[in-house]
Amino acid sequence: MITFVPKPHLLESPRGREWPALPATRAAVTPAPPSGADVVIVGAGPAGLAVASALWHHGVRDLVVVDRDGRPCRRFFDRVDLLGQRVLRSPYEHHPGVEGYRDCELLDFARLHWSVLTPVERREIRMAQAGHRSVVPVDVFEAYCAHLAASHHVTERTWRGSVREVLPTTDAVTVRADRFSVTARQVVLCLGEERRPAPDTWWGGGHPPPGVSYWDEPVPGGGKRLAVVGAGLTAAHLLSTGLAQGHEVHWVVREAGERYQCADVNSSFFRPEGRARFDGVSWSDRLELMGRFRRASIMFEFRPMLEAAEAEGRLIVHRGKAITKVRPGVRLHLEDGETVAVDHAVLALGTVPSIGDGLLPDEAVLDRGGWPSLDERTFAYVGAPRVFAVGAAAGMALGPAARNIDGHRVATARVAATVAENLRTGTSPRVATKDVARV
Template sequence: MTHTFIPVPEILDSPRGRRLAGAIPVALRVPDHTGLPDSAPVVIVGGGLAALTLAARLWHHGVREYLILERGERIGGQFFDRVAAVGQLVLRSPYEHHPGAEGHRDCEMLDFARLNWEHLTPTERNEVRMAQSGQRAVAPLDIFEAYCSHVAATHGVTERSRRADVREIVAHGDGWRVLTDRGEVRAQAVVLAVGETRRPAPDHWDTASDRVRYWDEPLGEKVTGRHAVVGAGLSAAHIVHDLCSRGLPVDWVFRGTEHYQCADVNAAFFRPEGRAIFHLDALEQRRTMLSVERRPSIMFEFQPRLREWEKSGLLTVHRETEITDLRAHGSGARLHTAADTEPISVDHVHLALGTRTLIAPEVKGVELTLHDGLPAMDEHTLQLADAPGLHAIGAIGSLALGPATRNIDGHRVAAARIADALRARFSSPAPGRAEDRIPTQPIRRSA
């Protein structure tokens, strides 16, 4: 007989908005200065969690003169806005996967949670105990966001960030021109940390209706009526959980069946041997493996409640259902399916169709080698092929590091390799601790 352990779902109810010790929310705010420096040794395009992780690593590597360009108002803003939009209150990643520099004497996220023991719920405290014993344990978003602000504050990230929308990156001599809506910055090295974009619906679907929203668009507090959620991944599950928790009826529609697992990729790819095996495969095998590993999946914690709601009739699950058309209908919408059945009629539709990786902003002056939209890269430096000084962190590096590169733990691996490459280029060769070394090329500011 096979037994499967299903974690308790109460962790999904973790509170938000707590005042936690060690949190410095202002540390995530990107300064809104109109002027940019005219040059910087390293420019990081994008201010998400990958950029935060890289910035912490650069600090420990002695590369302190970098510039983060982020179009939003805060570091990690897109991530935190997205999880808020789906009603997410807990991370999927375990405690040991967190932003920051691995292998240095920084405060770990688990220690940060223990620092806030008095603020944790009994369920959250049990997760901490499990993490201390080496078991899988997930962290509340409150703890994670507060910890991100702590990392930003202790590594001086905000003071090295500026608000700007990067339009183009142009190869220029032995460096790069970074063109933004607020001026141009010359850089000797550029790191793309732009994240992923939502996958759009088919062109013939009617998504212009105010009754249809994408998963990363705000839902709001006052919602009523019957809802349809399209997609089988974690974002879809969070939306379903949020709506059913409010007592609202939901039709959950997806092409296959539910797939529950702890992480969104095989755990082997989080380990050095897994990444090494991946890179030894031929390019075509790697591309196939990436497509297989990107299949939608859901945390085990959801399973008890989703089954209970389905049994009660509050949740109707349409498995192995292909949507052929989506149309506004009266004050709601209708989803037409490939099955010879009546359309699914609802008041609101939520599209959770996943994400896709794009190289943005546009890179000019070099010819990038792409495979299904992903660039060829050096696995040791994460530098794009035929583009000296242009590195990438996050999902863009999937062909080099494997499917886990788009996760927080993958960010730390990529950050370590990029930081090593940049330290070799910009840091003084004089002996001493890496923390004491400074770049040879300071940021130059416009008059």
């Protein structure tokens, strides 16, 4: 049997190249946005950028985008760069552009910048054109996001602000940030995901003990022995960096073994027939599908490197072993009684969708086990029909792909069309829960 394993060099695109100048665009020039707008988008990651760009095509110009970092997609690239990730997991066709308009997709953009690309990157473009899986450089993706933000006038409508409250009434929604408030007719929440914290039982909850950090924090230098906990692509990047730095690396994987897979979600969910599996089925069936088809896995390209490191004894893999306690020092206690002693441990335990709890009133979120109750056609909050969700929070309405760039595009198409139509007709969305009218 021939086993096809894509080559590790595909993971190595250069980072930080100069890209040809984009259409001139200025950042928001006023320190605070206007106090009123047709639409406010909270979060300017790939999802927020997709929604803002789509609304531009619908002719919605009175838009305010609020983001903690003040610049489109900053958190995404900060996370990617912290991990040393050089290529995306998602292929060229998972472009964050605008569904339906095809104004300049990720693949078009890459082809437009052929002269900047390496021979390997050009070959991947040919793979994409031929309909095969392809690897997208982070550099190309970043330049494309900047192009989207510039060409759809998103940069100049984006303000830095940390949103503290989103308060819906029957007629409007007020978004209160740390330095300003904006009242809008409709609001789209594109909040992304936060890191999943360790269980309280590991060290009693709160900040990790000395010598332990999470994947989205810098790993301090020094020390010889490093442990990485987790089975996903983030863990793979941490392992790869630790090995390249000459550490003795311990890998703690709770599952019986690691899984290698192209995408982090079963690829059927990127297609209409996959998404249809979520239509009309019960909540518990959806949870089952979500658990079965969205499990931690690693891009194939890592496999030769990790297998070689394990064979050479540079990587010690603790498979099928859950952690029971973490002690300073650092000592990881495993369920079979074994203890892994290292100088530093990094936890890559996945992410949790930000669903608007803590921002919206509880009766607007109607939290069902970490998921908001959304209208399944429009992704409006059932308890706050002027507020919409795009991104991970839409997972139980759209399916597991909601957390990926491709899912953002599909959700964006529905949300942007609904928001624009409501503005055009002056329709007041139906308020499902009377109590929500109170602020």
